Amino acid sequence: MLAFLGRHNTRARAIEFRRGVLPPYPTLLHGLRHHRATAEAWHPWMLRILDIPGAIRLRGWPADLTTAVPIEIERETGDSWGRWVFQVKAGTAEIVPTHVEGQASFTRRQLAVWYAGGYRSATAARMAGVHAVSENALATLLRSTVDLEPWLPDHF
Structure with a gap:
């Protein structure tokens, strides 16, 4: 997928990957030089620990x-x-x-x-x-x- 995106001339402003699909090291991200790759933690629920x-x-x-x-x-x-x-x-x-x-x-x-x-x-x-x-x-x-x-x- 990363190789495809690296070759593809897309006009997409953002490419979003779900948790676990990117490698734990940035070696495959060099193909995304035209894009700004970011990673962030997000979870679709609210959890607040009180006790x-x-x-x-x-x-x-x-x-x-x-x-x-x-x-x-x-x-x-x-x-x-x-x-x-x-x-x-x-x-x-x-x-x-x-x-x-x-x-x-x-x-x-x-x-x-x-x-x-x-x-x-x-x-x-x-x-x-x-x-x-x-x-x-x-x-x-x-x-x-x-x-x-x-x-x-x-x-x-």
Whole structure:
């Protein structure tokens, strides 16, 4: 598809790809030199997590994953960050406050996308602005939600 678009003299102002169709690296994008290729995270639903510990406790989690990752989450007011430890073991998870510096940080919107399983790779999360000190920590966080997307039938 990218090769076709690279050869095609279209007058289209925008070419939109759905999640997962572009490669995780820009090597095939050289053919789109006449276009401005952009990537953005978008999900056709509204999700706002009000009770973070409750939401984490009630969501499904991988049974084969055992991990503990310190993360920072933007507070509801948006003026500061809270520190948490996210722990998964035997298909259950919890998140508890801590004083340990986070290995990844999420705004409230990024937290909702992660929670819904919207980030398919560390590259996608970083393109959406997720900051992480450790690539391994970010990959572990994404692995915990990527295979268990919530079913959200209402589109807004």
